[in-house]
Amino acid sequence: MQNVNPQEGTAEFPGHRGETVAPDDExxxxxxxxxxxxxxxxxxxxxxxxxxxxxxxxxxxxxKVGASQKMxxxxxxxxxxxxxxxxxxxPTVPPAVDYRxxxxxxxxxxxxxxxxxxxxxHMNDVQRSRVAFDRAARPEA
Amino acid sequence: MQNVNPQEGTAEFPGHRGETVAPDDExxxxxxxxxxxxxxxxxxxxxxxxxxxxxxxxxxxxxKVGASQKMxxxxxxxxxxxxxxxxxxxPTVPPAVDYRxxxxxxxxxxxxxxxxxxxxxHMNDVQRSRVAFDRAARPEA
DNA sequence: CAGCATCCGAAAAGATACTG
DNA sequence: CAGTATCTTTTCGGATGCTG
Numbered sequence: 660m661q662n663v664n665p666q667e668g669t670a671e672f673p674g675h676r677g678e679t680v681a682p683d684d685e686x687x688x689x690x691x692x693x694x695x696x697x698x699x700x701x702x703x704x705x706x707x708x709x710x711x712x713x714x715x716x717x718x719x720x721x722x723k724v725g726a727s728q729k730m731x732x733x734x735x736x737x738x739x740x741x742x743x744x745x746x747x748x749x750p751t752v753p754p755a756v757d758y759r760x761x762x763x764x765x766x767x768x769x770x771x772x773x774x775x776x777x778x779x780x781h782m783n784d785v786q787r788s789r790v791a792f793d794r795a796a797r798p799e800a
Numbered sequence: 801m802q803n804v805n806p807q808e809g810t811a812e813f814p815g816h817r818g819e820t821v822a823p824d825d826e827x828x829x830x831x832x833x834x835x836x837x838x839x840x841x842x843x844x845x846x847x848x849x850x851x852x853x854x855x856x857x858x859x860x861x862x863x864k865v866g867a868s869q870k871m872x873x874x875x876x877x878x879x880x881x882x883x884x885x886x887x888x889x890x891p892t893v894p895p896a897v898d899y900r901x902x903x904x905x906x907x908x909x910x911x912x913x914x915x916x917x918x919x920x921x922h923m924n925d926v927q928r929s930r931v932a933f934d935r936a937a938r939p940e941a
Numbered sequence: 942c943a944g945c946a947t948c949c950g951a952a953a954a955g956a957t958a959c960t961g
Numbered sequence: 962c963a964g965t966a967t968c969t970t971t972t973c974g975g976a977t978g979c980t981g
Contacts, residue, residue, distance in 0.1 A: 687923075692842070694919045694926060699840035701833075717943055727975055732944065742929025753942040754981080763925055770918040777911040778835045782828075784904055785835060788883025858963055868955055873964065894962040895961080 697741070702726055702734040704771055707760065710744065711768045714759030743767060838882070843867055843875040845912055848901065851885065852909045855900030884908060 697703060705724040709715065715723065721731050735758060738744040743764035749755040760768060838844065846865040850856065856864065862872050876899060879885040884905035890896040901909060 690923060690927070691916075691919050692846070694923060695845055695915070696842045698915065698919065699842060699845060701837050701840070704836060704840060705833075728944075729976090730974060733974095740930055740933040741926045742933075743926075748943090751942095752981090754944095756943060763922060763929075766922070767918060770914050773911050773914050774839065775832070775836065777908060778832050778839060781904060781907065782831060782835060785882045785884075786831075788904075789881055792881040792883075869964075870956090871954065874954095889963090892962095893961090895964090897963060 697737065698767065698771075700734070702730050703738065704774075706731070706734050706738065707743070707764060707768050707771055708775070710758060710760045710764070711772075714757050716755060716757045720758060738764065838878065839908065841875070843871050844879065845915070847872070847875050847879065848884070848905060848909050848912050849916065851899060851901045851905070852913075855898050857896060857898045861899060879905065 702724065705726070706720065709720060709723045717731070717735075720726075720735075721728060724731070726734065735744065735746065739746050742761055744758050744760055747757050747759075749757075843865065846867070847861065850861055850864045858872070858876075861867075861876075862869060865872070867875065876885065876887065879899075880887050883902055885899050885901055888898050888900075890898075
């Protein structure tokens with residue numbers, strides 16, 4: 660979920676009557692979607708959450724979120740590029756690198772937290788619904 | 801982002817000292833992650849947002865969120881299974897189907913809204929950060 | 942230690958054609 | 962209209978080997 664499909668602008672669907680957005684800010688809508696995909700990414704969520712308590716080094720983070728080095732690196736680069744984390748390299752040997760949230764990243768963390776809380780609060784409702792749905796769909800066996 | 805990797809439990813990483821969760825509710829953590837992935841899915845977000853204003857029919861929804869029919873169907877089935885939307889089929893010909901949020905879905909909608917607002921509020925910060933990052937990474941050319 | 946590059950299998954998502 | 966089924970393309974993500 661790294662980038663959003665470029666061809667999905669709201670305006671070019673046949674039969675679409677253009678009631679969804681003002682004609683001007685289609686680029687903005689695209690960016691919102693792109694950012695939403697970014698921010699809603701599994702590893703992003705986990706990393707932001709992990710860094711909320713304290714800054715961490717690469718392998719600490721890796722252990723904590725359970726990501727492969729490749730995914731963690733990619734996620735961290737994106738977060739850094741987006742201004743959500745800062746990467747600090749200590750000129751030691753071997754090198755030590757730590758990551759911490761910026762104020763922007765911290766503010767995202769709070770928002771993510773509300774999502775987290777929703778899941779925690781309504782988990783049971785969802786699970787009961789699933790059981791009912793599955794039983795309704797497959798009454799036999 | 802349909803399902804979460806089953807092997808990523810927080811507790812089995814080397815060097816992990818177990819300070820993140822109580823030893824008992826690992827299953828719960830797994831479910832939280834699974835639900836988070838579900839709920840943080842791009843299409844889910846878009847669909848829930850689209851249905852917040854009013855109920856919509858399949859193709860209206862399709863046009864509004866810009867999903868392929870395949871993705872929309874899958875997303876709607878999941879939302880229905882999770883008890884977040886209700887699917888109503890009108891016995892007409894040709895058939896008309898509309899979708900609307902349940903109270904549970906509506907409560908998620910509010911949470912999603914906060915994510916949306918974050919993106920909207922900090923979009924510009926992110927974009928400026930990106931420009932700076934990219935310029936720093938590629939000073940030549 | 943932190944990371945980049947490459948390869949490869951698995952999963953996701955788009956396009957297309959067909960149906961009640 | 963609202964799907965299902967199938968095919969192809971794209972992306973994800975783990976494994977491995979190599980650097981400073």
